[in-house]
């Protein structure tokens with residue numbers, strides 16, 4: 001068996017849940033794959049196509065096997081996996097560590113080893129593993145380790161996407177389970193509040209995320225504009241400025257980038273955000289260094305700066321204004337370790353406008369829009 005190290009950097013792809021919830025089927029997944037390919041998403045790095053909850057029948061068959069809903073998937077799961085692979089993508093599916101999934105389909109509790117083999121036979125490359133209906137007396141650590149072992153010995157390379165919502169201090173032990181990514185928060189919804197709350201809740205957890213096991217801040221809501229699959233997810237939608245900030249934060253904080261909108265109906269503003277190669281390159285940097293936070297005393301309380309050292313010596317700088325009015329944000333180079341006495345400066349490249357803005361020394365200040373962000377890639381000169 002070829003077992004290789006997977007997810008050196010955060011995985012990228014698309015997940016059906018945010019927009020489609022239970023309304024998934026073979027045609028939708030195929031159309032999404034085609035559309036991702038045509039619009040350059042695969043080339044940009046979005047390789048995993050993940051079908052979330054609600055793909056199976058409500059009960060297992062008489063042999064205890066999971067069965068795909070034949071109305072939603074008339075040609076079966078293997079045929080769909082083959083289609084996805086033929087287009088150059090990888091295929092993700094969903095199960096749960098409890099007795100039932102969150103939408104009340106069969107979970108993998110005490111079926112872990114046979115389910116992992118079933119997923120491998122179908123050609124699955126990625127399993128999202130949720131946390132609903134976990135029997136009260138069961139320890140989550142044991143259940144996630146159990147599925148981690150089962151997948152690692154399933155006969156196929158399958159990325160293990162743990163979805164434990166940040167409970168039980170998951171960041172402290174999840175790496176030991178074999179998970180390649182771990183959900184660290186409750187479900188996102190398509191609102192500025194949700195984006196802001198998730199980002200703020202993870203600023204102090206950055207050190208726990210790294211190569212082969214990434215802090216998953218949940219699927220992106222970029223481009224959904226309030227069209228979620230249920231009332232909770234819809235939540236009113238966001239502006240393009242807010243979606244850009246969401247993407248900038250997830251990228252700088254090394255989260256997986258899993259698109260959640262309907263890619264078949266995407267507009268130009270959304271494409272511009274999601275296909276931004278300069279920002280994706282920061283997220284996908286091979287060393288996965290944790291970003292650190294700078295809070296220059298002159299900056300308002302609603303703003304902060306994230307700095308991430310990149311593998312070629314470049315420095316990514318993200319300026320974030322979570323407040324409701326525009327704010328001047330200052331980066332004091334001394335705070336990131338760069339002394340004025342060194343004589344060195346930083347050449348700033350704006351990753352959103354895609355332009356060089358020149359060499360700065362000692363400090364750099366910029367006005368950042370309300371709910372806005374700026375992302376720069378800096379070279380030391």
Ligand code: GLA
Nearest residue numbers: 017052053102103130163187
């Ligand atoms: C949980 C997860 C979501 C999604 C749903 C599916 O709420 O956190 O991401 O997978 O279950 O039912």
